[in-house]
Amino acid sequence: MNFIFLTLLIISGITYARSDRYEVVSPADTVFAVAGEDVILPCSVKPSISVVDMRVEWFRSDLKNSQLVHLYEDHEDRNTNQSYRGRTKLNHEELQRGDASLKLSSVQVSDEGRYKCLIQSKSWSDYASLDISVEAVGSPPVITVDGFDQSGGLHLQCESEGWNPEPFLEWLNSEGASLSSETTEMQRNTDGFSVKHTITVQHIDDKIHCRVRLRHHMLETLIVTSSKSFNPWRTLIILSTIAAVLVVISGILLAAFVHTNREHNKRQNEYMTEKEERDKLLEERKRKQQERDKLLEERKRKQQEYSELLQDENQRIKQEREKLEQEKLRFQQEREKPQEE
Known part of the structure; x- marks a missing residue:
């Protein structure tokens, strides 16, 4: 009995020693991507060995059911996930050098999350993890008029969508001073964040700016309020909105x-x-x-x-x-x- 236990212990030690010779690594903890562009998710075996005859699996570990992204097995790519079908690719020549990096095309906001690269042979297996951070510039802010309150204040609403990560929205008067929002709504879906702010303007003769910022991106819309155009005692409201998107600045920053x-x-x-x-x-x-x-x-x-x-x-x-x-x-x-x- 002791001999059998000792034999199993030796075999277990040999198996562990063999599996401990190789490890799966990724040089980047976080990969930054822009929505609509392509990105490379790095993953390789160290020291370098061929993984052509091994199983390579990329999957999302941040989701509830660990969603499969790409599977390479028996020298074939097997990808049945509708969310990633046609957008993932492994370089088979690089697999011979132990490189299992994945190319993800047409990045979407929904691709943001935690990914794992699992490489498995008959004698060992290991994995590496990395995060994808996706940046998306949303739509220019749109200002709408919701009417007047009893004191004659003008209700304005500004809305923009398609941002990622969460943007910052602010109201400014003609002097550039920040105005406090009365209500703020922030929602997120597969296309990114949508933000909506409302404000009440007491001084009608003014220029009101709605500005949305995300890091080095900034979009802005201007509305000119005038007592000649806005009469709180009239039921018919005529709104003259001038959309002034800072194309030049945004273009430079985007470049x-x-x-x-x-x-x-x-x-x-x-x-x-x-x-x-x-x-x-x-x-x-x-x-x-x-x-x-x-x-x-x-x-x-x-x-x-x-x-x-x-x-x-x-x-x-x-x-x-x-x-x-x-x-x-x-x-x-x-x-x-x-x-x-």
């Missing part, structure tokens, strides 16, 4: 963000390229070492064959000598025999 994102992707691609070059050098070094070992083995084999041939030849010469000695002795005996007669 800066795109440039920063491209630089990030460039650095990431450089890292992947350097990694590929290192892996190629290691493979080349390993191949040359194998060739040297093969040559040494061949030399050793030939030396062994030469030694055996030399030994056989010496044995043959020895036998020939013995045979000659016997012939010589027999010949002498035959010569001596007639003399005796």
